[in-house]
Amino acid sequence: MQPFTYEALPARVIFGAGTLARIGDEVRALGCKRALVLSTPEQRGMAEDLAARLGPLSAGIFAEATMHTPVEVTQRAMEALRALGADCTVAIGGGSTTGLGKAIALRTDLPQIAIPTTYAGSEATPILGETEGGKKTTQRTLKVLPEVILYDVDLTLSLPPGLSATSGMNAIAHSVEALYARDGNPITSAMAEQGIAALARALPRIMRDPTDREARSDALFGAWACGVCLGTVGMSLHHKLCHTLGGSFDLPHAQTHTVVLPHATAFNAPAAPDAMARIARALGAADAATGLFDLARGMDAPTALRDLGMPEHGLDRAADLATANPYWNPRPVERAAIRALLDDAWHGRRPGG
Numbered sequence: 001m002q003p004f005t006y007e008a009l010p011a012r013v014i015f016g017a018g019t020l021a022r023i024g025d026e027v028r029a030l031g032c033k034r035a036l037v038l039s040t041p042e043q044r045g046m047a048e049d050l051a052a053r054l055g056p057l058s059a060g061i062f063a064e065a066t067m068h069t070p071v072e073v074t075q076r077a078m079e080a081l082r083a084l085g086a087d088c089t090v091a092i093g094g095g096s097t098t099g100l101g102k103a104i105a106l107r108t109d110l111p112q113i114a115i116p117t118t119y120a121g122s123e124a125t126p127i128l129g130e131t132e133g134g135k136k137t138t139q140r141t142l143k144v145l146p147e148v149i150l151y152d153v154d155l156t157l158s159l160p161p162g163l164s165a166t167s168g169m170n171a172i173a174h175s176v177e178a179l180y181a182r183d184g185n186p187i188t189s190a191m192a193e194q195g196i197a198a199l200a201r202a203l204p205r206i207m208r209d210p211t212d213r214e215a216r217s218d219a220l221f222g223a224w225a226c227g228v229c230l231g232t233v234g235m236s237l238h239h240k241l242c243h244t245l246g247g248s249f250d251l252p253h254a255q256t257h258t259v260v261l262p263h264a265t266a267f268n269a270p271a272a273p274d275a276m277a278r279i280a281r282a283l284g285a286a287d288a289a290t291g292l293f294d295l296a297r298g299m300d301a302p303t304a305l306r307d308l309g310m311p312e313h314g315l316d317r318a319a320d321l322a323t324a325n326p327y328w329n330p331r332p333v334e335r336a337a338i339r340a341l342l343d344d345a346w347h348g349r350r351p352g353g
């Protein structure tokens with residue numbers, strides 16, 4: 001056993017089906033009386049249902065959450081929070097809504113409850129990315145870690161198959177990078193393997209039947225495990241590339257992760273053989289990178305950056321941006337190799353094929 005340091009994050013996690021019924025008790029247990037319910041415009045219906053359950057514990061709804069947490073949306077949410085006299089937030093939705101709850105917590109220190117409805121994993125991390133003036137910056141601080149995560153499998157039944165596939169691949173990416181993280185440790189690695197295996201098992205079943213509760217439950221558990229990995233160890237090349245592509249080329253978050261992951265994995269494979277063996281084992285595949293590509297392709301998820309709206313002439317700039325500032329990665333990051341990786345991802349080539 002290699003020496004390691006492991007720092008667990010504080011978390012109260014409630015997991016099951018029908019757990020939304022416990023929301024009032026959770027708000028009261030935090031010592032709060034007026035919760036501001038957060039959602040995207042698309043999930044306003046879920047937010048209204050939640051507010052109705054909360055009854056007098058609901059201060060109101062702010063349903064303007066959007067991807068990449070723009071600060072102008074956060075400012076409007078802060079105005080609503082003050083006007084309604086809220087003393088905590090309850091974010092019901094995917095990573096975008098969780099991000100808004102975190103941005104409010106950063107500014108107010110108010111407690112937050114996250115009710116995740118995708119597999120992004122943000123609810124389990126002390127990480128917040130915010131966008132201002134077209135630039136996305138990310139920070140790590142315990143101030144943004146939700147006090148309570150309430151997982152209700154029933155809320156994920158409506159997540160469309162396409163979003164389930166890409167969001168699940170986003171979660172898997174956290175575990176892939178955790179398995180070769182410089183600050184990796186046996187606890188996080190065990191969760192990473194378990195998270196990948198749960199999602200790789202569940203996602204194809206969800207594609208066949210989005211209402212399969214057992215598969216949905218497996219996937220949501222996998223998402224939590226992968227989110228814990230993202231929260232406890234450092235990420236490398238893959239997350240850096242996706243951050244660059246999402247932030248500078250406005251590509252959709254989970255879809256970008258889905259396309260890039262097999263290529264970043266193939267790039268790192270020679271430098272991280274143990275991690276690759278564990279990823280392949282969790283996927284039930286002969287090889288980690290091709291196993292990830294085949295998982296995505298088998299779900300009809302996107303496999304090429306060109307299909308996400310990435311212009312081919314932008315690949316040079318993306319390679320420049322992704323290699324401008326040094327960061328740790330198991331394999332040294334050189335511009336020419338990253339440019340070749342991006343070319344493979346743009347065309348959607350099968351790694352090693």
Ligand SMILES: NC(=O)C1=CN([C@@H]2O[C@H](COP(=O)(O)OP(=O)(O)OC[C@H]3O[C@@H](n4cnc5c(N)ncnc54)[C@H](O)[C@@H]3O)[C@@H](O)[C@H]2O)C=CC1
Nearest residue numbers: 040042067068094095096117118120122125127158159254
């Ligand atoms: N800070 C962190 O640790 C992390 C942050 N993120 C951030 O999260 C954002 C992406 O989050 P995602 O969850 O991928 O997407 P999202 O939260 O934007 O959701 C995508 C769409 O699906 C809808 N949706 C969500 N759950 C649904 C359900 N159960 N039924 C029907 N519709 C549903 C949403 O309303 C939205 O329209 C990005 O901004 C990303 O940077 C992602 C992972 C980790």
Ligand SMILES: O=C(O)/C=C\C(=O)CC(=O)O
Nearest residue numbers: 127128129138170239242
């Ligand atoms: O890329 C990811 O899935 C993980 C982290 C983030 O998205 C951080 C953020 O920009 O919100």
